Amino acid sequence: MSAESAFIAALQALATHPAARGLADDCAVLEVGGETLILTHDMMVEGVHWLPAQDPADVAWKLLATNLSDLASKGAEPIGVLLGYTLTADNTRFTEGLGQALAHFGVPLLGGDTVRTPGPQTLGLTALGRATCRPVPSRSGARAGDSVWITGPVGTAMLGFEALQSGSGADSTAYRRPAPRLTEGRALAPRVTAMMDVSDGLLLDSRRMADASGVTIALDPALIPLPPGLPPERIRDALAWGDDYELLFTLPPDLAPPCPAFRIGAVLNRGNAPLLLGGTAPEGPLGYEHT
Template sequence: MDEAAFIAALRALAPDPAARGLDDDVAVIALGGEHLILTHDMMVEGVHWLPGQDPADVAWKLVATNLSDLAAKGAQPLGVLLGYGLGGGEERFLVGLGEALLAFAVPLLGGDTVRRAGAAAHGLTALGRATCLPVPTRGGARPGDALWVTGMLGDAMLGFEALRDARSDRDTTRFARPVPRLAEGQALAPLVGAMMDVSDGLLLDATRMALASGVTLAIDSAACPVPADLPATRRRDALAWGDDYELLFTLPAGQAPPCPATCIGHAQPAGAAPLLLDGAGPQGRLGYQHQQ
């Protein structure tokens, strides 16, 4: 069973409104006068990080990727719970974990440890509180909205390749130690129609937003912000690679965002394809998906 089929089957087991149909990367629980935001991500050696990569970077990225889901909801982090598989590299992992907790001002609240066999795998649950209501979703884009993205797309891809090839000619930080857009998410949350983070590739995540919103999103590839040294022939690769952890969001036409961002397209009434790239349905790989 591949990832999409498994998640589809899980939806039957998650009817509670807090689960948001398992379509939104987070759960939202009303608690008194507050709304609690919960998310959980796992990382596996050889899938999310390279064998032999510094465990301090693994710990940082585990925290950052979960906080990125909170950022896409405009949430303020409250704490994290760690699930860790013992099996080597613990000293360096603890260094990176401490650095991430300090950098993002988020406390470790608990978790669990096991002795693993085989490839390393770790999980983290992040908890936050909503800073505005309604909490943004993927499903709020409307025809006529402008589509925006923060930051740069493709830096993580180039950083991964340099790290994989043991090259020192490029900064690998954007892959090894991404920074969640927490401040930007909180500033955008009261204004956006739809918002999510770009983790699996711009094209795949934009398709998910379009399907959730019931619109077609039209993207201009030339407008997408990419590194200056990215070869022109690799622009399409950068839009489908992922690990960017930028925020993808919609705003009403003519409204400027309160943080640095680039307008890369617009929403239009739903058509034959949920996503258009330069006027046509994109062919080939859209992003990263876990297969059998």
């Protein structure tokens, strides 16, 4: 068990409110009067989640987009964000990029906090949303017989990161400025049995969905969408790299998705392994975890 998994397991004993969903989901789901609020918080650290030489405007965009992706996995409509920001010598490009992202996604900044530290810059953002359907989708609803789908390819962010790191000039947009699937999430939410976003790698997130649902998820590698021209020897890397922010979801076998998506597998009764890739349990790292 990683340090991250162990810490979350310890926190689960404290997170007893129903809104927390046992800390086993992408977001908290809080009933307030007649409204259902969706809340999520993500952090990013310099040198871990972005390259030190990156344009801070892109970092601001990604910070907002990754949180909105969590809201997308619940089919939520964003209603505002709170920013936690570590000050640097010049914060101009970050505020410019944040303004661009807020305007692009139509989300207001509601408040937050600032600090200063001698260590790497650390950023946090809390996103608040409004549920557009009930029940709100979770990771835990997949059932044997369901089909498994994803809204787009995996591995594009990996290639974007490598292009940015090497300075090759190849397209790095998918890594720098991901596009949360908010429209798709709202369309899918009333139909799916389970849904989450792919942030830490398709294999790891599929296993998380399988564990939450008490099933086995069987992925067909021949059906998983990949970037055009990806070398065969890089396919396994793409399945575990993460940062794709596509929506992974399950549907009853007689339903088709209401938006473009790719069927990539099936849900089985729980077997000896929670995840199968091409009929066998995959070996090696499944995705990104904080060790």
